[in-house]
Amino acid sequence: MKRFAYPMAAALSSLALVLAVQAARAMPRQVQAGKNRLRMSIVGEGSPTVIFDTFGPANLEIWNRVQPAVSRFARTVSYDHGGYWGSEPGPKPRDARQIVRELREALMAANLQPPYVLVGYSFGGPYMRVFAGMYPVEVAGMVFVDPTQEDFMVWLEKAFPPFAEISNRHMAAQDEVANRWVSMDLARDSRLPEVPMALITGTKCHDQLTRWVMPRWLAAHKDWLATHPHARHIITTNSGHNILLNEPELVMQAIQGVIAGRNSNQE
């Protein structure tokens, strides 16, 4: 029995050790970002560094289908916003400027030097625009994945007022939700650098509501792109807003295209 039990225990223990080492290596780390620490996942090597961002309540794991693919050809960073998931709360008000400031401090603390390719999903779009407006020389390219547009939100507020209401809980916390209108104003006022850009719009409708808002959503993207003629518009009919989950390869290709465009510009 000893000849069976002990080798088996040794083999399984070795397997456990390998799994634990892999888990420890892949685990996101908390990085100092001024007064608070942000949970960041840094994967891959190379330049430029691709930064993934979205709205605060979503965690960095939302990028799990995109980030590993992109990390094969670039260094990638995803993170949790201050006060959500694994990131400590930061100074208030939690508007786009504060979010961007914390992100940049964390990037510096993690020794991740520019240039950056900014990838913003949903409300991460406005945040990345504010980043590009605040630090234009550090940005090498931008990819917007079904981003939230301020014109669309203004229309939605009029068409469906309850959507614009901010609950007392969010107001009391002065969190990102409470500051979303401020953040969108900041995004509108941001001047973006002339860098390669791509915008992906998911047009697949899955219910009555999305069928109703889709023309406006698409129109808002087209209107914004009209002011940035060098940006590429990718429209997919295979995904709705969940492009990151349904078509991660499309996002990866868009990022690849932006990096290639940046490299050819440099040449």
Place this chain on the structure above:
Amino acid sequence: MRSPAFAIAWEIWWRHRAGMTLLPCGLLLCGFLNRTAFRQGEWAGFAVALSYAVLAMAMILTFGFFHFTEGQRKGGFGSYPQRLFRMPVPTAWLAAWPMIYGTAAVGVLYLACDWLMFVPLDRPLPKLWPCLYLVSGFTLYQAILWSFPERRYLKLFLLTLGAMFIAFCWMFFLPHMIEGTLADWGYEGSPKSVQRGLLVFFAATGPAAWGFSWLRLRGQRHGIAEGVRGGAAVIERLAEWLPARTERFASPDAALFWHEWRQTGFILPLAVAGVLAMTCIPSWLSGPLTGQTTMGLLTWMVIAPVLLAAIIGRGFAKPDFWSPQLGVPAFIARRPVSAGQIVFAKLKAALCSVSLTWGMTGITAVVWFAAAGDFGGIDALLAQGKIYYPGGQRWLLAGLLLAGGMMLSWRFLVSGLAAGLSGAKGWFYASNGITAAILVGILACFIWTGDNDDHPIRLYNLWPWVEWLPAILCGLVIAKLATAAWAWSRAHEAGMVGGRGVAGYFAAWILAAALLALAAGIAFPNTPWLRNLLWLCAALVPPLAGPGVALITWSANRTGGSP
């Protein structure tokens, strides 16, 4: 002894002197911490939650100290100590004194908890109605335990029914329950009049319980035969119709399993059935539920078997569930069977018990959901599932999670075998203490996180600790494997278990761990760190070292040696 009252008090004290000394010390410690370290700051919220959990645990212990029963032929879950019937004391007083001591203890303990733990945190408890409730609940508890000797399942049924009734009435005194759950259930009346009626009813319960106990104890004392009447008669007649076992057992293993199954197999299913009845019947009668309430109740139905398995597992681990003794019963000790056969019979009985429980829970949940549930919540869950997992994967994951729930229940049911079968009281009670502390901690965290949005149990505060998880889990897995290899090898060498038995159990363990690992792999395919941690957890959930050590401790207990 100077008087019967003093003799009864002395007996209660002597039997539970250790617990009765430790309990006030624990309360004083909690009170001291609440007055000093926890009084203010971010931990104050946790202190309140912990205080509620400690109060609940203290009440359970007090009910345990003062139930004043003694094992009859079938063990500890017995009835009033019949040897006291020989005392020259009227039956009315024999019933009265333990009730008076118990009710006094419960009331004083509640007020002491309030003064020691809640007042320093500026969260004083209501006094009158909870005291009345606890006191009447305690007298009912004693009356049920004393009045039906040798009828353990009837006692369990009545205790469940009583707990259901008390829990339901308790809701009328909680403003958030009146505005929330009771309003959801369609209650629109005046809570004040209901409260008054309930207070009168419960004030009358104590004397009624005493009167009933007196009559029943008098019958037992004077040997008046208990007539089988009413519902009990129907149950007994039905039982006569059930097929009785007449043929010989195919093997000693089959006989052992049958014995174990008959003795302990039905406890978990019955307890879960009670909880399901408490959950399903009121919510079904109360009319349409919201999607959120439906999901909440479904979640509770899934958690209940696991939680109850953790509690019942403490008793299941003993050689005899119903006995307060940890020694091997003579009936088992004399049988010419190996330790492996006995431990495997226990493991098998636990598996059957868990399968029956989960089968019953599944059927009840489906029927209840179809009859009373709202599909909104489950639709939202399915829609979320569709986003993350394609068709077949979704259902496979659901099936694996169900299997995981069953496995976890089984794990908790048999987790104390090594300590329970050892006969070593210190080890057994220490392991129970650890389980109780974990349950209290979970309960406190649950109350705390539900009560307060802004608390330190946030991922960002815990993350530095989470980063240690790979090392901790890896260490636990290696320790488990090393212990298992040592224990099973030693048990095999000593002839406690055959080579095929060991290989079979190892194969079953690998299969169970692989199923859990598959669930983790499907659930988190793109999050390697979380997936790997869950794979390590998958190796920890199915028991491997515990049953091996149980073989050794059981043998030592049986032969009178030290484990």
